[in-house]
Amino acid sequence: MNSKRTPLIAGNWKMHHGGASGVTLAGEIVALSRSVPHVELLVAPPFTVLAAIAHECDGSKVLLAAQNVHEKDKGAYTGEISAAMLVDSGCTWVILGHSERRQMFGDTDAWVARKTAAALEAGLSPIVCVGETLEEREQGKTLEVVLRQVAAVTEVLAKASLPVAIAYEPVWAIGTGKVAGPAEAEEVHAAIRAALAKVAPALAEKTRILYGGSLKPDNADALLACTNVDGGLIGGASLDASQFGAIARAAEGLAIRFPS
Ligand code: 13P
Secondary structure, eight states: OTTTSOOEEEEOSSOOOOOOHHHHHHHHHHHHHTOOOTSSHHHHHHEGGGHHHHHHTSSEEEEEESSSOOOSSSSTTOOOBBHHHHTTTTTTTEEEHHHHHHHHSOOHHHHHHHHHHHHHHHTTTEEEEEEOOOOHHHOOOOOHHHHHHHHHHHHHHTHHHHHEEEOOOOOOGGGSSSOOHHHHHHHHHHHHHHHHHHHHHHHHHHOOOEOOOOOOOHHHHHTSSSTOOOEEEESGGSSSHHHHHHHHHHHHHHHHHOOO
């Protein structure tokens, strides 16, 4: 954590809580947001419940994100959702290039870059996800893979006037209970920031680089304390308000310790 950037604690609900239970969970997160004044909180529920959760979060500081977007603004794209529609639903952020989309739904670096541009054009801040597989890590290709994924979006992000974030999510740590150690995470986060700085120093300064992958209350302190870790993108633990709240409070404690 670094005093220059407000920590961002984001919950990626994936394909969970797409109805009334999502509204209840959002309400609990709105309530806990009052106890973490130095931390930004964000929830990314399924499309079906975005508008209802926008209503639930209205007047609070809880930010609303979608989990994906289509690159075109409208047209014959059955089953897809445009950035303008997400804005209409009350979103201000969108998660892009999550490894589950890259692995299961064919999102490529180029496609993620086009989606990032479309999101920004419509007024949505992107959280661009990057990360290596276990095989790539074992082959010593972690930085090569991650920096290639980052390079694909750097030019687009550099032009943005909105806040932007990158989430480093090692694929082998997602939903597995295996977590990157603080030193492993910091190495990649620092490399991402250095790569951004080479192209656009101001972008490197402003970009929140989030860690994701089995982030839980019991490992949050150590990971969030890393200099280049500006928050978390949380899957499983974001489905439970008390666990999500515990991680947010860990960030709050660190933010107070390193005031701006
Ligand atoms: P878990 O926290 O369940 O490992 O998921 C991480 C993730 O994919 C967030 O986008």
